[in-house]
Amino acid sequence: MLGIVAAGIAPGLALLSYFYLRDQYDSEPLSMVFKTFIFGALLVFPIMFVQYVISTEIGSQSEFSQAFLNVGLLEEFFKWFIVYYTVFKHVVFDEPYDGIVYGASVSLGFASVENIFYLFSNGLEFALGRALLPVSSHALFGVIMGYYLGKGKFSGDSQLKWILLSLMIPIFLHGSYDYILFTLENWLTPMIPFMVFLWWLGLVKVKKARVLSTKHFENNTLFKSPFISEK
Template identity: 50%
Template sequence: MFILFSAAIAPGLALLSYFYLRNQMATEPRKTLLQAFLFGTLITFPIMFIQYVVKTEETFSNPFITEVLFSSGLEEFFKWLVIFTVILRHIEFDDPYDGILYGASVSLGFATVENVLYLLSFGIDTAFMRAILPVSSHALFGVVMGYYFGKSKFANNDKKAEYLILSILTPFLLHIIYNSILSFKGYWVYLIAPFMFYLWWLALKKVKLAHQHLLQHLFEQNKI
């Protein structure tokens, strides 16, 4: 059980550490990041309950709507809602790169609990594939979401709403593509690899841009 639990939580903690250590200009309080991570774990249960009810009651007759559109939208909305209501106005959210960290933290909190429950059901044999696909994809969706939250918070007033919309719309569309690929039985494996490469490229590009915004922010605050 200990090995299974360790295998379930290790990918999330590793990815969170990676994005945390990428921030070389400022250090975000670990307590605040842990709180964001815990919020992400808590939303797992209402999300899974709603998904279970919708699937059991056959709310949507089309499986694509249930498994792809609804599931993607529900998960990304709950993550977005946590950041918007709890974190966006937090005093520790004080530079553009913080959005990256908080987005990744909330997403990985959700992905970690989901991973634990999945491995308990299907065994440790799926741990590696879960680490490189669902867990990492959630982290990368969170990075993109957090990037636009950071842009929204520190942008001029006329751009705030635009970036706020992108903070939910962009990860939602990426999640739809991801779930759509997995729904292609038989040959999804040929599509998921290039998509994951693209997702990593996009997320790391956002990380680089967030660093540039951070430098500009610190310069404007006369801190460098």
């Protein structure tokens, strides 16, 4: 039992550590990161209940609705809701890169509990495959969500556009991931390039968020400089 729990949570903690340590300015308080990780973990239970009710009451559904609505929309909306209402307006969210830390934290909390349940049901031999696919994909959905939330918070007039993208793009990517699983018998063949693309996109967003944070701190430092005289 202990081995399954450790195998289930280790990939999530490793990925979260990676994205956390990429924060080059004013690292986030570990207590807040842990809090959002736990919120993400707890999300598994209401989402599983809602998905069960939908499958019971509605019955047979198309692969498209299962992938994009039952999974993509439900899971990404609730993760987005947690990040937006617990962190986005909080004082600790003080640079664009913070969105990536908290987006990854909530997503990996969710993915870790989901992963533990799966390993209990199917066996420890699936641990590596789960780490490479579902856990990694959840992390990257969270990274992309967090990038747009971070961009939105510090973009002024266009905030609404970026906040909408922070929800819609992860829903689309998550739905696409599950649609491949639900519709293709030999799903591994298209999944490999999809995951390569997802990692590429996620790391691009990490790099862009770091650049935005650098500009944010440079502008704040310039604004506060005692050597800048007021006119």
